[in-house]
Amino acid sequence: xxxxxxxxxxxxxxxxQQVTLRCSSQSGHNxxxxxxxxxxxxPQFIFQYYREEENGRGNFPPRFSGLQFPNxxxxxxxxxxxxxxxxxxxxxxxxxxxxxxxxxFGPGTRLTVL
Amino acid sequence: xQRVTQPEKLLSVFKGAPVELKxxxxxxxxxxxxxxxxxxxxxxxxxxxxxxRESIKGFTADLNKGETSFHLKKPFAQxxxxxxxxxxxxxxxxxxxxxxxxxTLLAVQP
Numbered sequence: 001x002x003x004x005x006x007x008x009x010x011x012x013x014x015x016x017q018q019v020t021l022r023c024s025s026q027s028g029h030n031x032x033x034x035x036x037x038x039x040x041x042x043p044q045f046i047f048q049y050y051r052e053e054e055n056g057r058g059n060f061p062p063r064f065s066g067l068q069f070p071n072x073x074x075x076x077x078x079x080x081x082x083x084x085x086x087x088x089x090x091x092x093x094x095x096x097x098x099x100x101x102x103x104x105f106g107p108g109t110r111l112t113v114l
Numbered sequence: 115x116q117r118v119t120q121p122e123k124l125l126s127v128f129k130g131a132p133v134e135l136k137x138x139x140x141x142x143x144x145x146x147x148x149x150x151x152x153x154x155x156x157x158x159x160x161x162x163x164x165x166x167r168e169s170i171k172g173f174t175a176d177l178n179k180g181e182t183s184f185h186l187k188k189p190f191a192q193x194x195x196x197x198x199x200x201x202x203x204x205x206x207x208x209x210x211x212x213x214x215x216x217x218t219l220l221a222v223q224p
Contacts, residue, residue, distance in 0.1 A: 004157075033211060042118075042200050042214030043158070056209045090158065094210055099146055100165075101210050105158040 004106035023091030120215035137201030
């Protein structure tokens with residue numbers, strides 16, 4: 001069974017650019033959540049996708065957007081990058097969306113905005 | 115407001131000493147509480163959750179609703195317990211989104 005994978009591992013962008021991060025969910029999982037982890041902080045919930053529909057959103061501006069595809073993989077898009085967007089972005093998948101479903105985390109994508 | 119507080123950024127103990135990692139929460143309702151762990155160069159993984167009431171790797175955590183706490187304990191620390199520990203909560207319902215604390219780095223000295 002393959003775990004959650006994320007790509008790329010690292011990337012560097014400049015302020016104002018746009019970025020797309022990718023996540024492949026674990027086999028059999030239909031729910032993907034995205035988190036932002038700034039240095040020295042715990043992960044912060046960005047949004048969740050369940051069966052290709054958004055299923056909850058945290059306190060992030062609209063320039064953070066996402067997609068989930070029919071195979072349940074997902075993308076996180078960030079437009080008009082700001083310096084404060086520099087962080088580790090974590091993707092987590094779960095078998096379903098209910099509270100009793102464990103989330104399985106990927107290794108993360110380290111984004112640096114210069 | 116929904117919040118998880120871990121007051122200690124770093125906890126350093128000697129091997130064989132007891133460990134208690136503190137976690138307090140604020141939530142309007144009945145949350146589910148978790149401890150996640152991240153070992154060096156590994157991904158974040160679930161250590162234990164309060165509803166299962168299990169002991170994992172010798173760690174236990176009891177939900178105290180009166181004190182709104184979910185402290186993680188182990189009677190005798192091992193060097194391999196050194197890691198970053200995050201307390202998290204999830205509300206009941208149709209989403210399992212997690213609210214994390216800022217984490218505590220546990221360093222077990224030989």
